[in-house]
Amino acid sequence: MPRPTSLIVPSLILAATLAAPAAQAGKLYRWTDRNGVTHYGDRAPSDAAAAAIGAAEVKVIPYRSEPGSIARLRVQQDGDRYLAWADNSLAGPIEVRLDFNHSNNIIGSPLLPASATLDPRASAVVSVLSAQDPSRGGDFELSMRSVPGDPRARPQNADYLLPLRQQQFRIDQGYGGHFSHSEPEHRYAVDFAADIGTPVLAARDGTVMQVESDFDKAGLNLEKFGDRANFVRILHDDGTMALYAHLKADDGVMVRVGQRVRAGQQIGLSGNTGFSTGPHLHFAVQVNRGMRLESIPFRMTGPQGPLRLGGSVR
Structure with missing residues (x-):
């Protein structure tokens, strides 16, 4: 033997x-x-x-x-x-x-x-x-x-709700933003300006599949903070996954792994953790393309109707 x-x-x-x-x-x-x-x-x-x-x-x-x-x-x-x-x-x-x-x-x-x-x-x-x-x-x-994610997932057309409880909002970085949205997993991400402690809402029904809530630092050192942030990852019924990141330290995550959530339900509080220039919510819809995590375009509706998600809006 x-x-x-x-x-x-x-x-x-x-x-x-x-x-x-x-x-x-x-x-x-x-x-x-x-x-x-x-x-x-x-x-x-x-x-x-x-x-x-x-x-x-x-x-x-x-x-x-x-x-x-x-x-x-x-x-x-x-x-x-x-x-x-x-x-x-x-x-x-x-x-x-x-x-x-x-x-x-x-x-x-x-x-x-x-x-x-x-x-x-x-x-x-x-x-x-x-x-x-x-x-x-x-x-x-x-x-x-x-x-x-499952590489066999087939994304379906879906409408997403604004993932923040606020009437006035600003998109600091949209699709293809040069600061941090150039990689495939973030190319179609959107950064919403949000004060620390702003309620974060589920943009679509799903199951909480992953959370990180123990990080309390932020900065622009890519090597130190590039892969760190408090976040919630929610799995949708079509296999796509929504990522809500840079959540508040300590009490920024308000859901548990395995919990079923409904669109509009509060899941956390916005913050400023990880690789970040300031308080905001990073939101992306992602899919596994075969050992490769990629973000995909999505439709989102705010208080005034459909949002324009490309580029930067001031």
Whole structure:
């Protein structure tokens, strides 16, 4: 039976989304069996298991991980093979892509890179790993990218409500804005000027699939703040997702993951968190185009009728 000399269970590599949580500490465990083979895992072996294989001292190896990752990579030994699992942490579908960072005499079935679509809160085996030549050992290291949304989604025509409870409004940056709306996931986003604490409303019926509410800083340092903001992501029945971002620190999120909301229902408070020039609400309708998050054009109605969403309006 082949035994890997190195089994690495790393923190996830996230796809580029508007908000990704800060890293925190995690642990890997390393031990050596009676045959001198070194093993790695995301948990220490039980006393009985350690005794059965003659494992010596179990050493702890700290590493950095993402506490709010949308998916978790998990590797499970199954006889002479390893099952690479993906666990979806969101209340909505996601797509994952698994690949080797390093592989020595190890092959995946299906071959890596391999992709899978997971239902809300679901788990799936993305690939089964085994030795190409069973007569000798091998080692491998995996990474996994994750993107919210189902790539099979088919957006339908829909009318969106103004996502703020205010009579007077101003669009500071519309479709294709040069400051921060040049990337595909934000190209059709709209930034509404809004004082901190302005009620944020659901623009369309849906299910809360993801929230971030623990960030309290803002600034124009793209490297430091570019992927951070408090936000709510709502999944619509056609598979599209609305993103409400830069919400107020502390109490800016007023809904929970998995909650069903109706158009016009309050979901939060506007704020100034993340990569931001000042208080505003960033709103976008996004879809997964196959491991690629993209924003799409949408129609929106305000107190005075249909809104013009392109460019900037003062």
